[in-house]
Amino acid sequence: MRIILVSLLLLAGLTQCTQKRARSVNSSTEGKGKLEFTELSFNFGELSQGDVVGHRFQVINRGTGAAVIQKADKGCGCTDVIFPKKPINPQDTAYVEIIFDSNGWFGRQVKQVVIVANDSIKRHELLVWANIK
Secondary structure: OHHHHHHHHHHHHHHHHHHHHHHHHHHHOOOOOOEEEOOOEEEEEEEOOOOEEEEEEEEEEOOOOOEOEEEEEEOOOOEEEEOOOOOEOOOOEEEEEEEEEOOOOOEEEEEEEEEEEOOOOOEEEEEEEEEEO
16 A cells, blocks of 8 residues: 555656646747837928927737837937837737927937837837927
């Protein structure tokens, strides 16, 4: 009876080790997202001082795993960024919108936004510019 009990416990322990190993192998081979923007810059053209304008940048996940945009670093308070908070699945499309407030700005203005994601590239730089009269 003892031999059967010890054998069952040993078998149960080996089964657990095998299941844990299989899970760790699957998670390491799941794949990684790869965000690809269809354009990296946009010209708002001529603006009057005080105009508020926006542009949506299309992004496609070309990777084999989900990609998550973690944050958007903007250069100044004159820009705002709206981006998806949910994961972007492989081959799905999403949008990142940059909104620029020209209030207080004159002449040629170039604004950079850095998109930080968990994908294979990590940092994506987007530019918007305008000439403000």
